[in-house]
Amino acid sequence: MAKISEAEVMADHGIDDVFVAYPLVTAAKMERALRLSERIRLCVGVDSEAGARNMEEAAARRGTTLRVRLEIDCGLRRTGVPYEQAVKLAQLIHGLPHLDLDGIYTFRGNLLDGKPTLDLRSAGHEEGRLMVALAEQIRAQGVPVREVSVGSTPTALYAGEVEGVTEVRPGTYIFYDRMQAKLGVCSLDDCAASVLATVVSRPSDTLAIIDGGSKTFATDVQPDKEPLNLSGFGYIPAAPEAMLERLTEEHGMIRAQAGDGLTIGSRVRIVPNHICSTVNLHNRVYLHENGRYRAIAVAARGMLE
Amino acid sequence: MAKISEAEVMADHGIDDVFVAYPLVTAAKMERALRLSERIRLCVGVDSEAGARNMEEAAARRGTTLRVRLEIDCGLRRTGVPYEQAVKLAQLIHGLPHLDLDGIYTFRGNLLDGKPTLDLRSAGHEEGRLMVALAEQIRAQGVPVREVSVGSTPTALYAGEVEGVTEVRPGTYIFYDRMQAKLGVCSLDDCAASVLATVVSRPSDTLAIIDGGSKTFATDVQPDKEPLNLSGFGYIPAAPEAMLERLTEEHGMIRAQAGDGLTIGSRVRIVPNHICSTVNLHNRVYLHENGRYRAIAVAARGMLE
Numbered sequence: 001m002a003k004i005s006e007a008e009v010m011a012d013h014g015i016d017d018v019f020v021a022y023p024l025v026t027a028a029k030m031e032r033a034l035r036l037s038e039r040i041r042l043c044v045g046v047d048s049e050a051g052a053r054n055m056e057e058a059a060a061r062r063g064t065t066l067r068v069r070l071e072i073d074c075g076l077r078r079t080g081v082p083y084e085q086a087v088k089l090a091q092l093i094h095g096l097p098h099l100d101l102d103g104i105y106t107f108r109g110n111l112l113d114g115k116p117t118l119d120l121r122s123a124g125h126e127e128g129r130l131m132v133a134l135a136e137q138i139r140a141q142g143v144p145v146r147e148v149s150v151g152s153t154p155t156a157l158y159a160g161e162v163e164g165v166t167e168v169r170p171g172t173y174i175f176y177d178r179m180q181a182k183l184g185v186c187s188l189d190d191c192a193a194s195v196l197a198t199v200v201s202r203p204s205d206t207l208a209i210i211d212g213g214s215k216t217f218a219t220d221v222q223p224d225k226e227p228l229n230l231s232g233f234g235y236i237p238a239a240p241e242a243m244l245e246r247l248t249e250e251h252g253m254i255r256a257q258a259g260d261g262l263t264i265g266s267r268v269r270i271v272p273n274h275i276c277s278t279v280n281l282h283n284r285v286y287l288h289e290n291g292r293y294r295a296i297a298v299a300a301r302g303m304l305e
Numbered sequence: 306m307a308k309i310s311e312a313e314v315m316a317d318h319g320i321d322d323v324f325v326a327y328p329l330v331t332a333a334k335m336e337r338a339l340r341l342s343e344r345i346r347l348c349v350g351v352d353s354e355a356g357a358r359n360m361e362e363a364a365a366r367r368g369t370t371l372r373v374r375l376e377i378d379c380g381l382r383r384t385g386v387p388y389e390q391a392v393k394l395a396q397l398i399h400g401l402p403h404l405d406l407d408g409i410y411t412f413r414g415n416l417l418d419g420k421p422t423l424d425l426r427s428a429g430h431e432e433g434r435l436m437v438a439l440a441e442q443i444r445a446q447g448v449p450v451r452e453v454s455v456g457s458t459p460t461a462l463y464a465g466e467v468e469g470v471t472e473v474r475p476g477t478y479i480f481y482d483r484m485q486a487k488l489g490v491c492s493l494d495d496c497a498a499s500v501l502a503t504v505v506s507r508p509s510d511t512l513a514i515i516d517g518g519s520k521t522f523a524t525d526v527q528p529d530k531e532p533l534n535l536s537g538f539g540y541i542p543a544a545p546e547a548m549l550e551r552l553t554e555e556h557g558m559i560r561a562q563a564g565d566g567l568t569i570g571s572r573v574r575i576v577p578n579h580i581c582s583t584v585n586l587h588n589r590v591y592l593h594e595n596g597r598y599r600a601i602a603v604a605a606r607g608m609l610e
Contacts, residue, residue, distance in 0.1 A: 003516070003555060022516075022555065023505045025570045047506050050569045078556050079506040079514050197609065200328045201352050201384040209384050211308070211327075215585050216609055220519035220552065222527060247525065249582055250308060250327065251383050264355045265330045277554055280520050280586070283607030298607075302588035304502065304521055 004029050004044075006300040007036060013299065016040040019149075021105060021169065023047045023071060023079055030058040037066055043102060047071040047081045052093045059098035068099050069147060072106045074130050075114055080106060083130070087137050094143040103147025104138070106131055107169070110154040110183060116227050118183060124158025127151070132164035154183045177275035178235045179221050182228045188235060193285070194269045195234070195278065197252065199262050208242070208262040210252040210270075217247060217270070218277035234270040244270060309334050309349075311605040312341060318604065321345040324454075326410060326474065328352045328376060328384055335363040342371055348407060352376040352386045357398050364403035372405045373398065374452060379413045379435050388435070392442050399448040408452025409443070411436055412474070415459040415488060421532050423488060429463025432456070437469035459488045482580035483540045484526050487533045493540060498590070499574045500539070500583065502557065504567050513547070513567040515557040515575075522552060522575070523582030539575040549575060 007018045016039075023045045024030050033044050046052050046068045059066045070090055073080030081089050086104070093101045110116055112123040127150050135145040150159040151168035153176075160168040172179075175193035176186040195217065197210035217233045224230070232243040233252070239260045246253040256262050272278040279285060280301045286293045312323045321344075328350045329335055338349050351357050351373045364371045375395055378385030386394050391409070398406045415421055417428040432455050440450040455464040456473030458481075465473040477484075480498035481491040500522065502515040528535045537548040538557070544565045551558040561567050577583040584590060585606045591598045 025505050026503055047508070048569055051506075054570070073508060077508075077512060078553060078558060080508065082508050195609070198331055200330050201356075203352070203378060203382075203385065203387050207382060212609055214523070214525035214582055215606065218519070219523075219525045219527075220554070222524075248383060249525070249585075253383060264353055265359070277519055280554075281607065282609065301520065302586065302603075304500070304517055304587065 003303070004032050004036070005303040005305055007042065008032065009300040011036060011040050018042055019069065019105075019169075020044045021069075021071070021107070021149075023051050024055060025051045027054070027058065030055055031062075034058060034062050034064060034066060037064070041067075043067040043069050045069055045071045045079070045105070046093060046099075047073075047079050047089075049089060049092060052089070052096060052099065056096040056098050065098050065100050067102050068093065069102055069149065070104045072104050072131065072134060074106045074108045074127060075111050076108050078107065083134065086134055087141060090138045090143050090145075091141055101143065103145050103149060103166070104131060104135060105147070105149035105167075105169070107152055108150075108155065109152045118227050120154050120183065120185070121158045124151070124155035124160075125162060127155055128159040128162025128165045131159075132162055135164065153180055154185055157185075172274075172276055175275045175279075177278075178230060178271050178273045179228060181235075181271075182230060188237070188271065191235075191271045191275075193275050193279070194237075194271045197268050197270055199264055199266050199268060202256075202262065202264050205258040206256055208254040208256040208260075210244075210254060210268060211250065212270075213247040213249045213251045215249050215281060216278075217244070217252065217272050218274045218281060219247060220277050221274040223273075230273055234272045236268060236270050238268060308608070309337050309341070310608040310610060312347065313337065314605040316341060316345050323347055324374065324410075324474075325349045326374075326376070326412070328356050329360060330356045332359070332363065335360055336367075339363060339367050339369060339371060342369070346372075348372040348374050350374060350376045350384070350410070351398065351404075352378075352384050352394075354394060354397060357394070357401060357404065361401040361403050370403050370405050372407050374407055374454065375409045377409050377411045377436065377439060379411045379432060380416050380419055381413050383412065385411060388439065391439055392446060395443045395448050395450075396446055406448070408450050408454060408471070409436060409440060410452070410454035410472075410474070412457055413455075413460065414457045423532050425459050425488065425490070426463045429456070429460035429465075430467060432460055433464040433467025433470045436464075437467055440469065458485055459490050462490075477579075477581055480580045480584075482583075483535060483576050483578045484533060486540075486576075487535060493542070493576065496540075496576045496580075498580050498584070499542075499576045502573050502575055504569055504571045504573060507561075507567065507569050510563040511561055513559040513561040513565075515549075515559060515573060516555065517575075518552040518554045518556045520554050520586060521583075522549070522557065522577050523579045523586060524552060525582050526579040528578075535578055539577045541573060541575050543573060
């Protein structure tokens, strides 16, 4: 879970224990985090001395203590203090009286030796070992580390096997998607969420057009990229040979073939490459249970503030 | 303007003349279009015999006439009847008593000889000439063609110069964006919309991380693709050498350099590659006029229905 705005929406929906795995740095967001921490059990990310000191001051002004967790960069080169500088920063945070350092966390994805990999077992084990070893180094300096939190959906299963890891944070597993299937985390049949599109045009045997484009299917996981080499922007269970080849904003162009059933007006279910960013594009999702559909709003999205 | 759901939102906001440049094919959407056509002046797209006959039946059932326009594929291979089959389909639609065929339209983009091009003048002129020539062929069969509608933002200026064109439909020009600047349609200074992000982490001199990723910046216009060859996912006016190199869902990784001012907590304005699909990711946009900001909701989005 990423942002304070999303944590606020979750709190409004009754979720009372939230980890904002994202560095908080601005005064306005820290104030919101401090207010939220009085309503629910909240932990927020920190990954820099500047961020930690700002947060210390904000908590001191409010006369409270904020639970924080130190983010470590284990090679993804995203947020997170560089691995080699983590012990020093943990000691510094531990010395700040209004911050309660509860542990360390990382997000590494399916990375091994600095490159995306399909060897999730090795990647997950390495991720876990790196974090447990770091926790030991920090503890050796007299700084308690209660939580050692790891794991993306591809690596969580294996990273969680490492002795000393206390938490995994997979996200995509709730639905699974085509990317996870290609990674070998699940099968295509395991993918629980799909987009139900309609064929709106069939200009020729080889081209079918649906009413969903890049505003309907996320484009952050592109086709034909290593190591996934996904073919097109989604998987079509009813016509596995058909390829959702091109997207414009409201149009999806399917490379089709005669007799594939993609006739004008027909419905076509498509498993997107990346379900997280695809759900983010829609106002509602429809939950299916026992033959019934229930619409629920996608509430925590569209907010940079 | 693309979808009936968007047209409904526009009508609710007081816009009373809307062209749904999108083929309507399902019974439910046709019913909605017919209802909407009783509230506002509406025209809807058609590009197939099946779609036209369904629409004729729906309009006949409701005892009304629906204004339609025939979409032509001039080479983009998206929706639109293939160019060579257009005269025949226009004749067929003209013969359907409950449809009022008001003309033809196309969306071709910056295409020339079947490939994306930076020669917008030639592309626009060709687009206009193709459509005017087709209108003449259709008229020669006794079918009136009042509207000859062309034009995307890159080609509108030139396509609109062609004698016989009655309408251009640019969209991005309202804001302009980095893609249009690279196409030569505008300058980067002309881009009116940007994303205001915050630097949340600066793990090293060469890496700065902002609080916006693929849920904040659209990824449908990818870097390093012909003919645009955009560098990264957005342009940073305050640090033109910095590159928004990688995106995950909530993180944007900037390839930075020492002394560029991208310090933790600083605000950074970024002109996205594609503003249309970027606005689509946000709940609100903030309009700036005379030193004041006014938030308005992004209403017509997130709907596949």
